[in-house]
Amino acid sequence: MPAKNSANPWEDHYTRLARKENYVARSVYKLKEIQDKYGPMQEGHRILDLGCAPGSWLQYATEMAGPSGGVLGLDLKPVDLAFPPHARAVVGDIYDLSDEIRDWLLPGVDGVLSDMAPATTGMGDVDALRSAALCEAALFLAKDVLKPGGYFICKIFQGRGFDSFLADVKRLFEKQRIFKPKSCRKQSREIYVLGMGFYGKPDVN
Numbered sequence: 001m002p003a004k005n006s007a008n009p010w011e012d013h014y015t016r017l018a019r020k021e022n023y024v025a026r027s028v029y030k031l032k033e034i035q036d037k038y039g040p041m042q043e044g045h046r047i048l049d050l051g052c053a054p055g056s057w058l059q060y061a062t063e064m065a066g067p068s069g070g071v072l073g074l075d076l077k078p079v080d081l082a083f084p085p086h087a088r089a090v091v092g093d094i095y096d097l098s099d100e101i102r103d104w105l106l107p108g109v110d111g112v113l114s115d116m117a118p119a120t121t122g123m124g125d126v127d128a129l130r131s132a133a134l135c136e137a138a139l140f141l142a143k144d145v146l147k148p149g150g151y152f153i154c155k156i157f158q159g160r161g162f163d164s165f166l167a168d169v170k171r172l173f174e175k176q177r178i179f180k181p182k183s184c185r186k187q188s189r190e191i192y193v194l195g196m197g198f199y200g201k202p203d204v205n
């Protein structure tokens with residue numbers, strides 16, 4: 001329920017905490033909850049952050065990876081934040097990756113994060129299917145660029161497309177988890193699917 005008498009009608013505890021802790025969005029606490037519970041991100045990791053704008057996951061992943069790691073964020077929209085040299089954000093579309101992104105991905109990555117969300121229509125089935133399509137695109141890319149043992153963290157809207165996406169994650173990772181962070185807004189249909197222990201690039205022959 002939106003707070004009354006506030007400049008931001010959706011302001012809540014997490015919004016205020018994000019401001020206090022210098023994160024650009026409250027979404028950071030969803031990733032923090034995942035990290036606190038499962039601990040996938042480690043110092044030195046190379047991490048790809050899909051759908052990174054306005055940049056709070058990128059801020060947190062940058063802290064987790066540290067200067068010995070590397071983080072690349074991708075979004076249709078620009079991120080208006082300064083990052084240390086081991087992190088950057090580029091404007092782009094998951095469906096049309098530039099050579100710059102492909103080059104960065106070449107050595108492989110330890111983790112792929114996706115908080116991508118479609119522009120919503122309010123029609124549950126349509127939004128869920130669009131979300132699932134983004135998730136499948138993220139998984140398709142992860143399959144290509146993750147190092148064996150790597151992890152995948154992906155937001156999806158519950159509804160059509162969810163079961164088949166989960167089945168795809170199960171085929172590729174040793175462990176899978178479905179996680180609803182406490183910081184997700186109550187009315188939201190979003191949920192996170194985690195894949196940990198990537199089996200390795202499937203043999204296409």
Ligand SMILES: C[S@@+](CC[C@H](N)C(=O)[O-])C[C@H]1O[C@@H](n2cnc3c(N)ncnc32)[C@H](O)[C@@H]1O
Pocket residue numbers: 024025027028050051052053054055056057058074075076077092093094095115116117118119134
């Ligand atoms: C909920 S926001 C991500 C918030 C971000 N994780 C943060 O912590 O600041 C979802 C983002 O997904 C991006 N997105 C949607 N479709 C995309 C696509 N095809 N390629 C890249 N990014 C996309 C949107 O532009 C939007 O910024």
